[in-house]
Amino acid sequence: MITFKLNGTEVEVEEGTTILEAAKEHGVEIPTLCYHPAFEPYQVCRVCLVEVIKDGQSKLVPSCGYKVEEGTEVLTHSELVLKRRRTIVELILAEAPNSERVLAIAKDLGIEKSRFESKREKECILCGLCVNACNDIIKVGAIGFAKRGTQREITTPYGEFSDVCSTCGACASLCPTGVIKVEEISDSEIKPILSEFDANLSQRPCIYVPFPQAVPNRPVIDRENCMYFKTGECRICEIVCQPEAIKYDQDEEITEEEVGAVIVATGYDLYPIERMKEYGGGEYTDVIDGLQFERLLSASGPTQGEVRRPSDGRIPKRVAFFACVGSRDPEHHCSYCSKICCMYMVKHALLYKERVPDGEPVIFSIDVRTSGKGYEEFYTRAKEEAGIIYIRGKPSRIIKEGDGYEVWAINTVTGKQIRVRCDMVVLSTAIIPTVGAPELAREMRIPVDEHGFLSEVHPKLRPVESLVRGFFLAGCSQAPKDIPDTVAQASAAASKVLEMFARGEILAEPHIVWVDEDKCATCKVCIDACPYEARELDEEKKAVVVSDALCQGCGCCVAACPTGATRQKNLDDEQLSRMVEAIFEQEKEHSGSD
Amino acid sequence: MAKLANIGDFEKLMETVKAGRESSARSVTVCCGTGCVASGAHDVIAKFQEELKTRKIDAEISSKATGCHGFCERGPLVVVFPDRIFYQRVSAEDVPEIVDETLVKDKVIERLLYSDPVSDEKITHEPDVQFYKRQQRIIFGSNGMIDPTDMDDYIGLDGYAALAKVLSDHSSDDVLDVIERSGLRGRGGAGFPTSRKWRITGAQEATPKYVICNADEGDPGAFQDRSLCEGNPHSILEGMAIGAYAIGASEAYIYVRAEYPLACKHLEIAINQAEDRGLLGDNILGTNFSLKIHIKKGAGAFVCGEESALIASIEGKPGEPIPRPPYPAEKGLWGRPTNINNVKTWASVPYIINRGADWFAGIGTEKSKGTMIFSLVGKVNNTGLVEVPMGMTLKELVEEIGGGIPGGKKLKAVQTGGPSGGCIPSELMTIPIDYEELAKVGSMMGSGGCVVMDEDTCMVDVARYFLSFTVAESCGKCTPCREGNGRLLDILVRICGGDGKEGDIELLKELAGAITDGSLCALGKTAPNPVLTTIEYFRDEYEAHIKDKCCPAKVCKSLITYSIVADNCTGCLACLKACPAGAVSGEKKQVHVIDQAKCTKCGACYEVCKFEAVSVE
């Protein structure tokens, strides 16, 4: 441990600690620009200068790189330090008058404006963060310093596009003035990493908290894009994480839990805009789907709740909303009604109008379905009071026109062809089963309908149970539905589970199977035949046994069993022949009476 | 050449060489330092060899091309031994006469002698020349006597005796003690005690350790290191070997700029010769001590002389300084303990070992021991390289060795220490040459630059000039040096251009403070010295530029006007013909006129006018 005086107070720090780290440890803030905890201190901006008094001699040193020495006195804000720091910051500010980082540091020092005029073309303060990141962290070396003195600049070799740049963007993300642009370094296609949660409307880093209020609220690493997983270099997050929580060797784990029941709630996806060729097929940046518009409206979304066009950030003055995009179109897309669009479009249009009072929402729909408590009133209010324009008719095309769009449609009320110019289009695309849901259903042996939604046992009498015992359905896994319906169904499924658990036993079908152990030849043909995995070989008994809880009484095993050891309860041969006989007798009686 | 197997072998060789030298009593040396070569020394030496051969006396009288004698101003220089008859400004045509008259008949040729600028007296013998008389040539002394490509010349003058002595009976601690007692300090600029640096490097646990000779010599106008590398390379190698032995290094580098081809060549030859003789390489003189010396050619950036930048450059990285600590002694070349010293520091070592620490410590002042080599230039009669004992005053240096200021002008200031030294005004000429004394007045020893300025020098312009060098040579890595020195220069340019503003002096001082306190390396930290010292000692000149828009020394073009003094003008047309801009008009025998719109202020009219009819205001 080393003892020294920090601004007059004696403090202790570990040997090898820099003054900057020591100060931070003791709650003293020192401004820095070129410092980054992931790098060896580069020590060039000199903003972090502090005064060190050693053996009665005072000198200024960069705190970011200078290690604390025993018995010294350190002054982080002495008159001399502040005076020198101000001059240096003014020199930097002259070349980066718009950088928020620099402006903030300047403001803290009481500087409003630099006395010096800018001399350089680019707002680069040559702090070297980008170069050091590229060289020392990413270990690519696509950029470096060129020329010297006042001519010094950051560039690629010979100023040409770099062929080694991996477009990882580390340089740009660290730049305090925003002057570093990956597209000026590499001409390879730059694939930004888009935020899934923001429906691709914003970018996210490779390490990120999936969404606000995520449970658990911890960052995850996107291994596909993470430089460390791609190249073995970088590890910036590991270096900066003070609690040392980053563990690259943490793997996904498969945990097995024994459960008594499963509620399947897979959620849904939206029908891809790419399939709607007539609406640009995803080529038009400002033609978005309902979920994207939802993110635009969200206060925690990419625009902090302001409605702005993804293409240029402009506030759209007229927004067209299309209903039934991909829904109710059996010839080309989905035959069913997605159920929720009509109502959320009302909400979207109203919120848009609220955020952009001079904006004009125009809704195109075949008809408006408002079945639900209070829904019709909501719709009427929107139409009559908020002045939302409804046009009856399904648009046939969207054409890009200048920096806006033109919607072509037939107003089916007037029968006239119309063309509506707008700045942005929101497509209420159909609700479709989540990617992977049909595969999951197959694993669970739950049947799906022709659209891929999971089938319930009975649409009216048993709407939350699947055909597989112990598996229940909730939400859009079963069919498109809105929030109240989803909540109701989920609650019902939960109640069903509780009911089952409360009883402590399961009501089995009356004709589940049993095995006559003496006859069983352990050929295991029945095990393969059973679709419910209800059978297994009991090595001790030397016979196949049946789980009563799993058996659905389908009878496949009975038909498959070559020795006749497998038999169905209440349906053995004798019972069957009695039934047959009974039927024949009834037939006879009937025909006799005729 | 046979390898010397042990120290005994070496001693025998030295005896033989010395015996051979004494027999050839008469010889002639021609300075073939860069200055003399530029004025034709190669032709002179070739002519000597030819003439001696045709007269068939080349066996008795040897001729040799030596390194720089220092008095470049008067080159090519010829010295006839053993009497040291000194001929200056010799051309090839003079050679037959020298051979016939001086070498054969022992007669002095008056015409080629140097005449003292003060007394007008002709000086016959080299040591009597005022320029040499007041010098104390220790590390530079042998330059004029040896052919740098002939190792025996060096051995004949006790060369490698110090290394042999160290290897025979000195422990590394013994060497460190001798160097410590001698008080030797680094000659590369900062004057850090050499023994302390060696000790720190030697005490490090990490291995291998490296030794570096800094021969980058980036200061404009300095050529001391070059002259030593060219003229006496073995003395540097021997010093490095002794240092490496004391430190425990077995690999060394000489970092020399590629613009010094002769220095590179002579060093390379010397290394090969020393290796062939077993004085370098594996198991030197049969001992356990080995040393491999590499030459690394630098591309000639001033900042590459800074030790951390130099190390980066050897490592193949851009020559930019890195923050210290850690110092090279702890973490230097390839991250290993590295001791770096200047050429002159290394070259001093053999002399200290040979003649003893007390002898060396007896020269100089309390804290600055030994001699310093200055490159004396500027407005002074005798320019060249001079080696003087520490403690000599600047006045003695300028007046007695330099022979005063030409043209009867007055001395205004002396700038020491290279481009980032300070300007010391004439009132302070009595201060002794000493690291601390120079620092006290705002200048420094540096690597021995010494620029003499007379009354016609504008001190603002001087500050601007030196700063323009450091700004151009700054690597640009840290903010204070890159931006700060750049802004300092902008302001100086503005002041010299007549656009100085109230408050400029304060702004210059504020910036200089931030640069001095905040820069990463000594290039930045010291760059404002010329500005600060000129403000300190010549503030009135700054004020004249800023407030009165006038340049008292009449140097800054934007602030002066040339005009014709009608009373004196005879209408001779001389200025009219001399003016390159066609700004002078007038008829013969009529008073001329200068068109101010066309005048470029080159001063040609002023120079040619014989009647003091051109005035500059």
Ligand SMILES: Cc1cc2nc3c(=O)[nH]c(=O)nc-3n(C[C@H](O)[C@H](O)[C@H](O)COP(=O)(O)O)c2cc1C
């Ligand atoms: C900008 C700059 C240039 C330098 N140039 C040289 C040089 O050309 N030669 C030299 O020996 N030292 C030069 N130095 C000093 C070296 O950094 C270092 O102090 C020196 O080589 C140490 O040797 P010494 O202890 O023998 O003086 C320079 C320093 C700076 C800051």
Ligand code: FES
């Ligand atoms: S933050 Fe320390 S020098 Fe830049």
